[in-house]
Amino acid sequence: MGTPPDDLTFGWQQPTPLGYGQGAKEAQFVAAPLLAAAALGLAGVVAAAKDKVFLLPGPTLLVLVLSAMALIYSIQLAYHARKFLYSQQDVLDWFGAEIIDNDLLWQELREAQSGDYKLWERYNNQANRLFNWGTVLLGFGVVAALAPGRDSSQPYWRWSAAGIVLACTFGEIYWQRKLRRQVNIRAQRKRPGVSQGGSS
Amino acid sequence: MTMHAVVLPGYQQSPTVCLIDGCPANLGIVSRRGHWLREWERSVDCGPTAIDAFLAKHNAAFRSRHKIGCPLADLPPVVHASYPNPADGRPLGDQLREVLQKVADARTRGDRPDC
Numbered sequence: 001m002g003t004p005p006d007d008l009t010f011g012w013q014q015p016t017p018l019g020y021g022q023g024a025k026e027a028q029f030v031a032a033p034l035l036a037a038a039a040l041g042l043a044g045v046v047a048a049a050k051d052k053v054f055l056l057p058g059p060t061l062l063v064l065v066l067s068a069m070a071l072i073y074s075i076q077l078a079y080h081a082r083k084f085l086y087s088q089q090d091v092l093d094w095f096g097a098e099i100i101d102n103d104l105l106w107q108e109l110r111e112a113q114s115g116d117y118k119l120w121e122r123y124n125n126q127a128n129r130l131f132n133w134g135t136v137l138l139g140f141g142v143v144a145a146l147a148p149g150r151d152s153s154q155p156y157w158r159w160s161a162a163g164i165v166l167a168c169t170f171g172e173i174y175w176q177r178k179l180r181r182q183v184n185i186r187a188q189r190k191r192p193g194v195s196q197g198g199s200s
Numbered sequence: 201m202t203m204h205a206v207v208l209p210g211y212q213q214s215p216t217v218c219l220i221d222g223c224p225a226n227l228g229i230v231s232r233r234g235h236w237l238r239e240w241e242r243s244v245d246c247g248p249t250a251i252d253a254f255l256a257k258h259n260a261a262f263r264s265r266h267k268i269g270c271p272l273a274d275l276p277p278v279v280h281a282s283y284p285n286p287a288d289g290r291p292l293g294d295q296l297r298e299v300l301q302k303v304a305d306a307r308t309r310g311d312r313p314d315c
Binding site: 008009010011013015016020023024027108110111112114115117118119121122124125128129131132179180182183184186187188189190191 | 211212213214215216217219220221222223224225226227228229233265271272281282283284286291292293296297
């Protein structure tokens with residue numbers, strides 16, 4: 001590699017796939033708060049109950065609180081990320097269509113949108129990771145809460161329910177890893193709409 | 201306790217893409233970004249042999265995804281995922297030019313004997 005180029009021309013960025021921003025919003029701003037509330041609610045039940053009702057009340061509380069914190073942090077990161085995601089059309093709406101005639105400013109705005117897109121990508125992926133950890137921890141927390149203690153009634157039903165949730169939680173882990181592989185497999189295909197002609 | 205609070209499938213992460221105009225490179229999900237960024241910076245500090253070894257391991261599969269002549273094709277995915285650095289107030293282009301300049305300087309300087 002010789003002298004680096006003086007001119008780096010950035011294109012207008014968009015999520016892959018295009019609907020990702022909208023889809024992520026549902027998980028980040030609807031599902032995550034509900035799940036966090038569920039984790040904290042269940043933690044309150046475990047904390048208030050007699051110790052012998054639950055098999056392992058201490059670790060159960062810990063897992064549920066960790067789940068709630070992960071989900072709350074995922075919401076915060078998602079809020080922080082959201083402000084960095086905007087499109088070329090948003091830029092035109094804010095500055096007016098005549099901004100295209102100002103080459104220098106148009107390039108600066110494009111570079112700024114590229115940089116902001118990268119920030120969205122980074123913070124959003126962190127939010128995604130925390131959301132996924134949060135849901136898995138919640139699953140394990142529910143398993144631990146269902147496991148019957150010495151004083152609990154109907155232990156066999158509770159063990160059955162715990163087993164089902166445990167299986168679902170491992171299914172969740174499998175699904176998360178499968179989705180990750182799919183993203184990397186899809187990455188081997190050329191992004192639609194991006195060609196040698198550029199996206200000026 | 202409702203069902204959706206018990207099991208809700210995780211949603212996939214957004215892949216890292218090349219920012220250069222017209223470059224279709226999709227670099228997938230970059231894992232352990234902090235660790236590999238430090239390793240890349242250490243490789244640049246060591247010199248061209250370490251840089252080439254790092255690129256052979258981390259960029260060989262991705263280089264062909266860039267458009268012909270993409271100025272960022274010789275940077276590994278972890279760099280694409282790590283810039284701009286929000287703590288650095290400079291524009292994205294300035295930060296990336298500095299990264300490219302460091303690599304060029306390392307290749308000119310040669311390998312450090314203590315690496």
